[in-house]
Amino acid sequence: MNLQAILDDIVATLRPELGRSGKVADYIPALARVPADQFGIALRTADGQEVASGDSATPFSIQSVSKLFSLTLGVRALDEKLWERIGREPSGNPFNSLVQLEREQGVPRNPFINAGAIAVADRLLSVGDGLDDLLAFLRSLTGETITVDEEVAASEAATGFRNVALANFMKSFGKIDNDIPAVLDVYFRQCAIRMDCRQLARAAAFLCRDGVHPLQRTEVLGVRQARRINALMLTCGTYDAAGEFAFRIGLPCKSGVGGAIVAVVPDELTVCVWSPALDATGNSVLGMRALELFVARTGMSVF
């Protein structure tokens, strides 16, 4: 299979549509000014081949894709104990997040909704250094320097009242152990990490290698743990469109409002697509289109 040709073809197919539908996230200025007409794609195969096309080396704010890596760190450190504070079920729809948090006494439905990622950040602070550990982990996975966009982080913190509300609400149920400002500092800054498609495809590659580090022979996660992260991505990784992603794309995916989507084809490869314009569910319009094209042309699907 000529993966380079497939990626180039996807880029060519989508180029005429760049910036024609969807809307760049605009809740903070630093995201709002990202030009919509960009598209990048990169993949890394299980045996280490890297292929890319389009704006694959343009860095962007990874936003919720960071939840994939903080969760991985949490599972490494706590394994089963992590799930005492966080559920594993899809959240239904946005409306429910708060209801469910109340019904379930401060236990978020899963680690990929905001409440869940804030709970993971709290756990990371209890067992280590929080954001520093996350940055070190990403540097190890990519072999490159990874940094936080401090302007984005400051904007997230200045406007993130709903996340402050979620954190306090969980704390009111005794489900957050650390001080809320410290927990939210991890959370807001992890969302502001900058990476490009190539780096994200590489960083996530342990998920298509049964947990083995992309650049080393070490184990990032055990086989079962890695599969379970893939399962969580498939059922909960794309906001309230997880059913739609499973139906149309059929791969474990994690998306972010910066426009990135990371997808895993177990035992084969990881792929990262990026295009900043989002649909109503907060997922990249062209990113989703690109993944549909990718699975149609490669026949890859977990189903």
Next chain:
Amino acid sequence: MNLQAILDDIVATLRPELGRSGKVADYIPALARVPADQFGIALRTADGQEVASGDSATPFSIQSVSKLFSLTLGVRALDEKLWERIGREPSGNPFNSLVQLEREQGVPRNPFINAGAIAVADRLLSVGDGLDDLLAFLRSLTGETITVDEEVAASEAATGFRNVALANFMKSFGKIDNDIPAVLDVYFRQCAIRMDCRQLARAAAFLCRDGVHPLQRTEVLGVRQARRINALMLTCGTYDAAGEFAFRIGLPCKSGVGGAIVAVVPDELTVCVWSPALDATGNSVLGMRALELFVARTGMSVF
């Protein structure tokens, strides 16, 4: 891989636990009197080999597993049009069913919750003969006679006030076209279909064969359609434990309160487990244990 040995071993491992945890469905007498201490398992490989162990030839009420086959008929008849009346997202939790139905103006979240299956039954009546089509379909898939347990069907109808409520609620939003008694007759009787593990594993086998009929060379569904059914099973097939199933078992599954669970390993096989005692989510306790053992011993997983 010696599949017979694996199934026998699972039966031997679980035998000491038969009837020791969980609770047989007791909302109607005909289900309540099913002895809890039964366990059966059967599989059919993509190339037609059938293997079974335990009480694999004991017929039981397939209950919600019937939703898998009525959905398949609906997709065959209507393809994309089916989804105008039914969603494809996980439902979050039981509490939400009615709220979501209200918020979403009578459109059920997915075809595997009761409201969704009632909506599918309405569609089947609009394009054909409803239950007769479903029974004919199951007879074709298995090559055997499949019948309804009329006592169970009558009990379902006599006590199914909540399902009557759901149907009327959808009708109040203009989302049910046929008369409610006719729609519910299909629904209550499909739940009361009797089959055994071997029959169910065979009937579902098109899902591990990219849509190809288990006994013929004909297409039951197209490749994409079959994959999408698998995707729906994984995200929505096991009541409110879909996340937990994906996490622990990692296969598309459809369960019923009769105690059956059908699971699909794409391109490999379908397996049906059955044991009547249920956990709090309505899934068979030993059925779920058996599938965990099965994936552990075979290494099979979509992730």
Next chain:
Amino acid sequence: MNLQAILDDIVATLRPELGRSGKVADYIPALARVPADQFGIALRTADGQEVASGDSATPFSIQSVSKLFSLTLGVRALDEKLWERIGREPSGNPFNSLVQLEREQGVPRNPFINAGAIAVADRLLSVGDGLDDLLAFLRSLTGETITVDEEVAASEAATGFRNVALANFMKSFGKIDNDIPAVLDVYFRQCAIRMDCRQLARAAAFLCRDGVHPLQRTEVLGVRQARRINALMLTCGTYDAAGEFAFRIGLPCKSGVGGAIVAVVPDELTVCVWSPALDATGNSVLGMRALELFVARTGMSVF
């Protein structure tokens, strides 16, 4: 106080606005074709004086105002026992009705929401003859013949899928004892009772007389019971606008989508206003305006 002059003045004030705002209930044809440009008002003082103005002798569908009288019958027959199946708290908002019914295991929040009135109808069938008792009661209170508009009743029954849903939902929790068709027959027909403003003001007059029958010296309800009905009207009598009514009008009121509102000034009088055009909460636009004018000119308020 010249009550005739006050009512005439209200009619004169509102006449220019007849039919200019709000919308006649249109969910059934028999209601939809009622001309919007009608307004009637009638009152009956505690000592038996009757005063009326405008279209006070035009009969209309009393709709939910009937809930006031069925509740009174229920309290007469069962007193405290009635409240084992029905709550006494405001319902919050329309969205909640089903959620709360689910959370509270089939016990409706109060007797004035549809679910509550259906539960009252079930109670009336358990202790007597249901609708016949209600019609006999209204005939006794008014000294006049009161009948059901059978066309309206039939339309309510033919389109009332949501009420069928509510009844079945309560039945699924074991909170309805009689057969649902019989219960709903009472409910749909009580909504279709036809009365005029003068009759309704007279029929409700026991509520301003500490429970004493308007035309006789007999007790309809005890003092405490009558006060409690007034309390329920104030907190729950006007759909989801009870707070707004209390705030702006300050009297116990019960409204119906036929356009009537009955209000009670304890120890003084009862007043019934009617105008078919409704606001978004289902209350008569000019009826509410008329009551505001009435309390402004008379200074009457329970506060």
Next chain:
Amino acid sequence: MNLQAILDDIVATLRPELGRSGKVADYIPALARVPADQFGIALRTADGQEVASGDSATPFSIQSVSKLFSLTLGVRALDEKLWERIGREPSGNPFNSLVQLEREQGVPRNPFINAGAIAVADRLLSVGDGLDDLLAFLRSLTGETITVDEEVAASEAATGFRNVALANFMKSFGKIDNDIPAVLDVYFRQCAIRMDCRQLARAAAFLCRDGVHPLQRTEVLGVRQARRINALMLTCGTYDAAGEFAFRIGLPCKSGVGGAIVAVVPDELTVCVWSPALDATGNSVLGMRALELFVARTGMSVF
């Protein structure tokens, strides 16, 4: 009517029950250590007579009763404009608070739920000095020095994560103008104000005098404004038991988890009861019993 005898009799009737049911608020130590076996009652008539019995001079934390006075200040300063940010409908039940806040885009249902009182505090900061204005107002109404229990205030602030969540949630909808720490400082400290029964009965007396100051001839509120506050107390003043209070007591009431309940008999008197042990709805068990006895013996009721 010998009011002193009535109050003494209520005290004598309830004395044997002191501390025998209900539970003192225990979410902060300063409240938890208040002895449960205390009961006080005091009233002030519209013409200025003051009568008291039991522990009527023992100061306590007024908690949510403070919402009555902050709302009064808000209405004085902003009149109709206040209601642009705050609703006037009962909240249904505790479960709904956050859901409704989300559904209604950050506008709390009424000024007596926590979210509503926080919104009022924000308004008071925008038009004046917040807590200083409130303390000055209470000093004017009582003619006595009123202070904050700083230990209670500090504990409220240290543990009030849910209130922090509510404030941030409203801020995320753009419905809070001032900085959240300043707003919550007003809110937490107003809850910690210490007063006794006699002072509260006097401070609320303008509500039984059509808005006229208890000690002066000045107007605290206009007639309509005062009646509307009474209406809000009746429909929303006692947490989720407003229907029950209206049904059993029939007077506008405002309660607090410190154990106080203030009730208004329009044109007659205000009464304050206090006993620290609470029922499951957060209302004083013996306070509610005392008000039932009071209305039974005096025949007073707005209905």
